[in-house]
Amino acid sequence: MVGKGKFWSVLFITIMLILSGCSGSAVSNSKSNSSGEKDTIKIGVILSSTGTFAPLAESIKNGFNLYLEENDNKLGGKKVEIKFEDDEANPQVALRKYRQLVKNEKVDILVGPISSAVAYALRDEVEKDKIILIDANAAGNDLSWSKKSDYIYRLSFSNWQNGSSAGEYLAKNVGKTAVAIAPDYPAGKEVVSAFKEAFEAAGGKVVKEIYPKLGTNDFATYLTDVAQVKPELVFTFMAGSDGIRFVQQYNDFGLKGKIPLSGPMEFGDQLILEPTGEAAEGIISGILYSPWLENEENKKFVEAYQEKYGKLPNTFSVGGYDSAKVIDIAIKEAGSTNAEDLIKVLKGISFDSPRGPITIDPKTNNPIQNFYIAKNTKKDNQIVPEVLETVEKVTMPEKAPAN
Incomplete structure (x- = not known):
């Protein structure tokens, strides 16, 4: 027979293991659905909100927020938590804000930046951390050439x-x-x-x-x-x-x-x-x-933008809008927010934009566009x-x- 002391010790350990397992499940379920996918995604947006590029940052932010509003604050069917940060067009500031968003805030996807110098500074960190960056503006050519990354997809244009x-x-x-x-x-x-x-x-x-x-x-x-x-x-x-x-x-x-x-x-x-x-x-x-481009997507976009902000949209407004849209489409098609799953969808993804048809060229991760x-x-x-x-x-x- 097992001694009383040993019996109660084994029983105590068993109960603690059961409680620990239940506690772990409760925490997991508060963040994920039954398939293990998160019900809410966090998006970090790094833009240059002060200085020369401030007007661009405001427009990108406006476009992104408009798309969210039109889609019940959801992307890929998931609720969105968004955090905007100002990189001051300074690569060192951007790296600090990046670490705050990725390490502390635990964001799932990044959007931005405006400055190519900032994008180049973030490139290796994004690659190391294996987090998707949707480039809403930075046009540096090397992001599609020598510094191309499977984790970075440009939605704007290249300098070329x-x-x-x-x-x-x-x-x-x-x-x-x-x-x-x-x-x-x-x-x-x-x-x-x-x-x-x-x-x-x-x-x-x-x-x-x-x-x-x-x-x-x-x-x-x-x-x-x-x-x-x-x-x-x-x-x-x-x-x-x-x-x-x-x-x-x-x-x-x-x-x-x-x-x-x-x-x-x-x-x-x-x-x-x-x-x-x-x-x-x-x-x-x-x-x-241009707000005067004649296509159905643009007509709806201009009307909605004017109603929300009281002015006409610009190129950078569309960049923000399309950045949100491509995240929405990619999550739906991938059925996942996992970076590796999203990569498979983002390469070659096509959609209609207010600026015309867009396809992300898998050879350069850069948009083919008019x-x-x-x-x-x-x-x-x-x-x-x-x-x-x-x-x-x-x-x-x-x-x-x-x-």
């Missing part, structure tokens, strides 16, 4: 796409010589490089490249250079508040109407058109989106990017072009 889309049209229809101006940081150099490649392949020649500091307030020195060179056109990439100042000063300097101004999608976007008004009239750009050559035209007392030509299915090269 943004710079190259209008190059051929400008060379054939506007002028053969160009001065290119962009901020002295990676995105500026990449956009100009892509424009130069496309422009010169079509018979044009970039006669001078100018790189002012990001955040420049006074462009007079650079505009003087343009006036002295006398190119047949100027191609300029400027984002956020820099773009607004440049367009206004180009007009004030007396170059508008003398030397045609052109640029990538930013110069046909509402973020620049609304504050610059008639100063932006006549600019030709390769746009990605660009539109547009000229800013005054209609009904506002400046509207009038579409002159559609460049269909603009696809980023699988590898960096040889220079």
Whole structure:
């Protein structure tokens, strides 16, 4: 026979094990359904909400929130908890915010950032932690080339796409010589490089490249250079508040109407058109989106955005909206929030966007999408990017072009 002391010891241990198992099940069920999948997902959004890129961050956030509102605050049928963080366009700040979201908040999916420098800083951490990052804006080419990751999927555009889309049209229809101006940081150099490649392949020649500091307030020195060179056109990439100042000063300097101004999608976007008004009239750009694009998705999106925010959406609003939409579709198709399951779905995923049809190219994790050559035209007392030509299915090269 078993001794009384030993009997009670065994009984006590057995009861504790049973209670421990029940307790574990209760905790698990509060977070997951019967299949082990979470009923609520956490999403961390890292954007540059202060500084030059603040207007972009606000638009991305607005678009993302609109999609959530339209879908009962659910993505993939699951309730969403969302946490927004400001990276200040600083890679070190971004890394700190990333760790807070991933290590402390235990988010399931990340969205953002705006700055490519921030995206490059986060890339290895995302890869190590095996967490999906939906890139709502950062356009650095290497995210699709040497720094491509199975955990990062771009929903915006690459600098290669943004710079190259209008190059051929400008060379054939506007002028053969160009001065290119962009901020002295990676995105500026990449956009100009892509424009130069496309422009010169079509018979044009970039006669001078100018790189002012990001955040420049006074462009007079650079505009003087343009006036002295006398190119047949100027191609300029400027984002956020820099773009607004440049367009206004180009007009004030007396170059508008003398030397045609052109640029990538930013110069046909509402973020620049609304504050610059008639100063932006006549600019030709390769746009990605316009509230005036004629498709059913865009009509519904513009109406909903105006009702919620009292203004027209812009390219970055659509970037936020589509980032939420692709998460929604991917979770539904994968039947899971697990990163490895989502990867299988995100590669090659297609959907209709307010900007047109989108497919994530599995070779680059970058969207295949339409660009539109547009000229800013005054209609009904506002400046509207009038579409002159559609460049269909603009696809980023699988590898960096040889220079």
